[in-house]
Amino acid sequence: MTSIRSATLDRLAPATLYRIVRLRTEVFVYEQGIVCEPELDGLDLEPTTMHYWAEEDGDVVATLRVLADGPVVHIGRVATAKRARGRGIAARLIETALDDFPQPIEIHAQAYLEDWYGRFGFERTGPNFLEAGIDHVPMRRSGR
Structure with missing residues (x-):
């Protein structure tokens, strides 16, 4: 069961x-090869940063943070x-944060995920750009 x-x-x-x-390092550093920006950027330490994660059998299987x-x-x-992946866990994290x-x-958003984020009401706000050597798109979701 996922919590x-x-x-x-x-x-x-x-x-x-x-x-x-560890999960962020596995995904961003080892899998995606991001080494031009530090994974530990200091923003996790901010008192207003909220960490979200999904656990299965005591292991973190998905995560995000809200600044x-x-x-x-x-x-x-x-x-x-x-x-x-492919089980809707990240979607549950996004919905919880929203x-x-x-x-x-x-x-x-990484550009290939633009439509995925669109399902949650995010809309493109500008042109694609490179962040950490990966194609990204700026997106925004209006408040409720």
């Missing part, structure tokens, strides 16, 4: 934080373990 959880860093168990960072430091929040670091943050939300 969806969320917490700020001060309420996150060290072992869970380790599993979140809630202003009137517009940002979703980022969306990652799902290979073995957990329920928690009704204000406008921005995301820098």
